[in-house]
Amino acid sequence: MAVKNRFAELHENITALRHDLHAHPEILFETHRTSALVAERLRAVGCDEVVTGIGRTGVVGVIKGQSVTSGKVVGLRADMDALPIQEATGLDYASTTEGAMHACGHDGHTAMLLGAAEYLTETRNFDGTVVLIFQPAEEGGGGGREMCQDGLMDRFGIQEVYGMHNWPGMPTGSFAIRPGPFFAATDLFEITVQGKGGHAAKPHETIDSTVMASQLVLALQTIASRNADPVDPVVISVTSFETSSKAFNVIPHAVTLRGTVRTLSKDMRQLAEERVKALCALQCESFGGQAIVDYRRGYPVMVNHPDQTEFAAQAARSVSGQCDKAPLIMGGEDFAYLLEERPGAYILVGNGDSAMVHHPAYNFNDEAIPAGCSWWAEIAEQRMPLSS
Template sequence: MAVVNRIADFAPEMKTWRQHLHQIPELALDLPKTAAYVAERLREIGVDELHEGIATSGMVAIINGQGNTAGQGPTIGLRADMDALPIPEETGVDYASQHAGNMHACGHDGHTTMLLGAAKYLAETRNFSGRVALIFQPAEEAIGGARIMVEEGIMERFDIGEVYALHNAPGLPVGSFVTTPGALMAAVDTFHIHIQGVGGHGAMPHETRDPVMAACGIAQALQTIISRNHHTLEDLVVSVTQIHTGTVDNVIPDTAYINGTVRTFNPQVQAMVMRRMEEIVAGQAASYGVTAELNYEVGYPATINDAAKAGFAAEVAGEVSGPENVEADGGREMGAEDFSYMLNARPGAYLFLGQGESAGLHHPKYNFNDDIAPIGASFFARVVERAQPLG
């Protein structure tokens, strides 16, 4: 494994950074401690510019390549997400979350550390000709911090021409990389259905208009969208994930609530799902004698790699981990990622970096593997050096 030697030298320092970040998990856009710690490290590292307060707590740090004293020329964007999740931690590590109810259950503390490690190396060596923009982003897990940063103009403001990001992957061998040209992850939408019936005594259902039965009927009917309304070769997920109704065994309630997620790649499939949901909710409500309101929220778009950039990124990953440890056409999955907004704005690539066997992402026992931080940092650094060679 060809981890950059200099980055390997400060791997213990990166471990310290990561474990400190792990103790101060913060949510969405509100990351005051996290952002302050990252900014402090970047100033110590000696970046040329540090622009804070983007998307509330995000920042962009600029490092100019060797001889680029004017800070001009093509700029490569490297992105790390910084936010955590509202999950109580169960890892038992001595550096566990000090913020009750929150934890870094997706490894964003590790992603931030990898980008800081690349920043330290790039600021020290400057073995490249152009510029690099280090994008530290809030609110990947909710709200879409990437969308906000793009809307606030970071691509134009910093003349970013291409963008790259990594995500750790439990279950993949340590140091292995997986990516794919084109669509990598799905668009994610959320639906809420509020049902209004007429409650009453459980022993006298004929006097009610039962929202419980209506909720069951709607939930089952939504699955016919997949089985009867779309082509089997088009990837689609429609999952009902919550049904809330009732309080006691002998009372039929007045209301019920259904919640779930939709994952698509094709905008036409997405539009079909929205149309069919409206029709199913209205039709089922009428058949059960209740009223129902559908609130369909369009979320993150599909994460689509630029084919050429994905190929380039896979080559760089092969330099770091060996070509035999890189799957350059790994197919697509139904997870979602707000880096999609940055890829919609500029060509680039998103890759998964194996962290070995561990608890899964978003699990209360998950913990980022510090051993892969130098690998990710080396990947980021080599992307810049390969894309912007000296001479």
């Protein structure tokens, strides 16, 4: 693997930093310790400017190259937050915070970008400016949106932006990427099905909300099978079915359904929302009941820009020798907000044979650190080369 020699030297220190972050996970915007540690580290390695409090608890570091005559400004983003999961790894550096865990590898992402910061401040082998973005609240809080709304792009003059995520199941330190739609939009729904409750021995005197809701769960699946273009993916999952009664002999007056809708295009996203609402209304009306639908838009589709995707793949090939085409992913990623503001690309780096992300047994693979750090450095040096 053609990693930069400096990262082999820094590997032990970056790993120790990653373990410290792993032992002290913080959720959503509550990344106070993590943000302070990041800011302290950026100042210690010699960043030209360090700004805290962007998007509540986000941190930004600025590194100017040996020359800035190109006027180019490239943003590199890592996420910092953990998940509300009880860790079950048994590691000696396992989470010390009850009910919180770095189960998605954001500790690794943060450590790798901090490692890259140390290299880039030492060498400054580029013509332009690197803006390091450390973002809170990727896991459902929309931290990327908050940082953008706080003026991230304009304040620091960012012209392009790049992100990276570890991926279990890919060989350690390998890379994969794809242009266009990559991660799905993540919408949520809560449907209250209302009928008329009564005695279970007299169903004819009721409007059975349980039957209505059961039929609705099945009907919602026809959106994917009968309304959607088969080559335009949509996933509709009902993940919770809760009745207003727990008794054996009572037909409840109401049932609440909760779930998620995942799509990879704006048109399919709109169609799915319209069909969910229509099916709820008409299905329940046919039984004599009604449905109240709370449909909430979440993260948008994350779309990689073609030119920046090819450049990101080229940088990956410089590090590992190849870069595979990544699959479409129906999970969400709020780097989507940054890519709506500026052209850029998001890449996967292999985490090896580990538990999948969001699992209590997951752990970031420290052997991926040199490759990830090297990719960040290659982005800066190749996108803003010094003139010979």
